[in-house]
Amino acid sequence: MASDYLLELTDIEAGYGRAALVLRGLTVQVPPAQIVCLVGPNGAGKSTVLKVASGMLVPRSGRIVVDGADVTGKGPQQLLRAGLSHVLQGHSVFKEMTVGENVNLGAFSVRDPRHVAERLDFVKSLFPLVADRWDALAGALSGGQQKQVEFARSLMVDPKVVLLDEPSMGLDPKATAIIFEQVVRMRDAGTAVLLVEQNARRALESADVGLVLDLGRVHISGPARQLLDDPKLGELYLGGRPRTSATERQPS
Amino acid sequence: MRNASDTATTSASGSPTVVRVIRGVQVLAVVAAAIGVLVFPQTGPGPFIMSVGVVILSYACMATGWNFVGGFTGYISLGHAAFTGLGGYLVGLLILRADVPSWIALVLAAVIVAVLSIPIGFASLRVRGASFVIMSLALVLIMLLIFQSWSDVTGGSNGLRVPRPFGPEVLRPEQHERFYYLHVLLLVIMLVAWWAIDRSRFGAGLKAIREDEDKAQSLGIPTFGYKLSVYVISAFFTALAGGLYALWFGFLDPIFQFSILTGSYMVLMSLLGGIRSLFGPALGAAIVGYAIEFFKAQYGDTQFHLVALGLLLGLVVLFMPEGILPSLGRLLDRLRPSATSIREESAEELANKRAVLVGDNGGAS
Structure with missing residues (x-):
């Protein structure tokens, strides 16, 4: 069964332990080379979606399909091999290791050294910072730079979809702007992105598709721009007054 | 247009001569230690000192094995x-x-x-x-x-x-x-x-x-x-x-x-020398092993050596949490000019980046 989507989560129900379900029949589809952005209030289950997609949390029901292959119930390593690369929330570089060691660890599950070298060239061209600071300790970089190293690391496996959990967390507006620019560049280089963001308005500005999550279900979905321009939605989910003009941009 | 934020690749390593000197010092220290260890029995130390040597080497093996x-x-x-x-x-x-x-x-x-x-x-x-x-x-x-x-x-x-x-x-x-x-x-x-x-x-x-x-x-x-x-x-x-x-x-x-003590010795020795270094545990074993034998010889079968070792462990954790070798390495690294300095972005570069971003967003709509 051919599919138009690289990643499909269908009717997912998931939760932690015996607690109530967090996701209640959620369906998310990620098309190739697009940024799909999940927004929604705290506790809506945004991060849980990524945990399910990366195999860290096995859903109670529903299906996970990656590029036509059913991977429901598989663990993190198998899902990584299937093509889903997860960039965790917060700072997740190995601080005591150099940038180079960090990036190389991303290719840990890749056996072919030629393939690794190819990916390395690609990643270095996409993120010049990586080549620039190759021998620096990752912990010595700024928060935004560390995030770029994480992006680079996640791309080393040549993933079909990159899962980004709150990439702007803890970053100042300037670094946030650069990070979103990098996400767009990842997309332009052909990688599909499933993005979860607290910073909803800023994220939707970079995304192609927007999904509004509430109470464990997708409430509204559509082109990201359309969600941004919807005044009612802005008031409900995007924090504060909606902006009337799409050309008006926060100078950050 | 998107590549406008790319900055020229600059090498961030220190001057090659300093790096070479540091490398040379490290190699020299290892060679000197190796020769010292190999020659020691030929200097006629006597059976007691010789047995202390064996004990210390035994500690070095245990600590390195632990590591x-x-x-x-x-x-x-x-x-x-x-x-x-x-x-x-x-x-x-x-x-x-x-x-x-x-x-x-x-x-x-x-x-x-x-x-x-x-x-x-x-x-x-x-x-x-x-x-x-x-x-x-x-x-x-x-x-x-x-x-x-x-x-x-x-x-x-x-x-x-x-x-x-x-x-x-x-x-x-x-x-x-x-x-x-x-x-x-x-x-x-x-x-x-x-x-x-x-x-x-x-x-x-x-x-x-x-x-x-x-x-x-x-x-x-x-x-x-x-x-x-x-x-x-x-x-x-x-x-x-x-x-x-x-x-x-x-x-x-x-x-x-x-004995829990033996296990603790391995940990103490490794921490003292530096658990992330190849030679750390062996160096720690030489120091702690010598100290144990010294206190035992000086103060006989008392528990004094334990008190001294406890103090030593406290001092290591307080002042050299990473151990001797990494601390020495860091000292040497200071000689390396600008090896770890973080590149600053000029106001001009920032302005460029901003221009690119604004352009991108406008274009994406």
């Missing part, structure tokens, strides 16, 4: 005395009860300990931090009880006499010298193994586990298998060290073989 787990994964085992003790006892029992030749018994015992360590590691490596430390302590105490109580086989509290591998024509000073070089050989084998792992893919995975196990797992590193493998390697080498000691010393008592 396969401690250094690579960051799992602090206080219970490695279980492996030295088991290694020693198995060597003795294989020789006495099964008539196995001494040297074959030494290797066979270490292999058996490695096999036994698989289920032990399987159980204890499931937990981290303090829980792992407590499990490792429990292991030593269990071994102590078994070897004390099972006196039909182990000799119990009366101890076990291990036959010497060399004939009666080899006198004590000669014996000390031979065991001195045997310990050097074992230490070299361990250091080469540690070095090889350090540079390998296996080593990279282990170090990722040391920093953050969850992240390591999310990158596809089989964390449990890796931890278990290195735990078994560590048990093997530590058992070899314990077995060689048993052959040299010739007498085993459960109280000393399965």
Whole structure:
């Protein structure tokens, strides 16, 4: 069964332990080379979606399909091999290791050294910072730079979809702007992105598709721009007054 | 247009001459230490000092063996005395009860300990931090009880006499010298193994586990298998060290073989020297081992050396939490000009970036 989507989560129900379900029949589809952005209030289950997609949390029901292959119930390593690369929330570089060691660890599950070298060239061209600071300790970089190293690391496996959990967390507006620019560049280089963001308005500005999550279900979905321009939605989910003009941009 | 934020690639390493000088100093220090260790018995130190030399080398082997787990994964085992003790006892029992030749018994015992360590590691490596430390302590105490109580086989509290591998024509000073070089050989084998792992893919995975196990797992590193493998390697080498000691010393008592103190020594020595460095545990063993023997010789059979060691551990944790070698390395690094300075972005670069961003967003709509 051919599919138009690289990643499909269908009717997912998931939760932690015996607690109530967090996701209640959620369906998310990620098309190739697009940024799909999940927004929604705290506790809506945004991060849980990524945990399910990366195999860290096995859903109670529903299906996970990656590029036509059913991977429901598989663990993190198998899902990584299937093509889903997860960039965790917060700072997740190995601080005591150099940038180079960090990036190389991303290719840990890749056996072919030629393939690794190819990916390395690609990643270095996409993120010049990586080549620039190759021998620096990752912990010595700024928060935004560390995030770029994480992006680079996640791309080393040549993933079909990159899962980004709150990439702007803890970053100042300037670094946030650069990070979103990098996400767009990842997309332009052909990688599909499933993005979860607290910073909803800023994220939707970079995304192609927007999904509004509430109470464990997708409430509204559509082109990201359309969600941004919807005044009612802005008031409900995007924090504060909606902006009337799409050309008006926060100078950050 | 999007590439406008790319900045020219600049090399951030220090001047090559300084790097070369530092490298040279490091190589020189290792060569000097190696020559010192090899020449020491030829300087006519006398049997007592010679035996101190063997003891210190034995500590160096144990600490380096411990460091396969401690250094690579960051799992602090206080219970490695279980492996030295088991290694020693198995060597003795294989020789006495099964008539196995001494040297074959030494290797066979270490292999058996490695096999036994698989289920032990399987159980204890499931937990981290303090829980792992407590499990490792429990292991030593269990071994102590078994070897004390099972006196039909182990000799119990009366101890076990291990036959010497060399004939009666080899006198004590000669014996000390031979065991001195045997310990050097074992230490070299361990250091080469540690070095090889350090540079390998296996080593990279282990170090990722040391920093953050969850992240390591999310990158596809089989964390449990890796931890278990290195735990078994560590048990093997530590058992070899314990077995060689048993052959040299010739007498085993459960109280000393399965002592929490011995396990703590390995940790203290490794922490002092630096658990992330190849030579750290051996250096720490030289310092702590010498201190132990010194205090014992000066103050006899009191517990004074324990107090002194406790103080030493406190000082290390306070002032050199990473150990001597990494601290020295950092000192040398300061000579390296601008090696770690962070490149600043000029106002112009920032303005450029902003222009690109605004342009991008406008274009994407």
